[in-house]
Amino acid sequence: MSETALNNGLIFLIYTTGIVLILISVFLIKLLIDLSRFTKNLNTTLEIVKNELEPTLLELKASLKSINAFVKSTDERVDMFKKAITDTVGLGMTAVTKLKNMSGAIITGAVRGFLTTYKLFSK
Secondary structure, eight states, X not given: OXXXXXXXXXXXXXXXXXXXXXXXXXXXXXXXXXXXXXXXXXXXXXXXXXXXXXXXXXXXXXXXXXXXXXXXXXXHHHHHHHHHHXXXXXXXXXXXXXXXXXXXXXXXXXXXXXXXXXHHXXX
């Protein structure tokens, strides 16, 4: 009886192991098929992204060149404006200095003339 039970147990173990191996094989085959589909889809997605991204990058590069040219032009104009303001202020300051010196000389001369005239008439 124990030999029959042992044989039955071994036969059951063999059948169970076979069924488990078949199930594992089926799941592995399904996994390999899904991985194959995934890699194909990934490859297609990468091709689409590559084809769409390249023109976008070219447009971005052109836009950046345009913005860079605009910034350089603006910078040059700001420098020109700053130079014009500095020159104008410099000329204004020079004119004010000359006017101050000239008015000082005129006032000094007028005072001296007035004093000289006063001295002449007061005698």
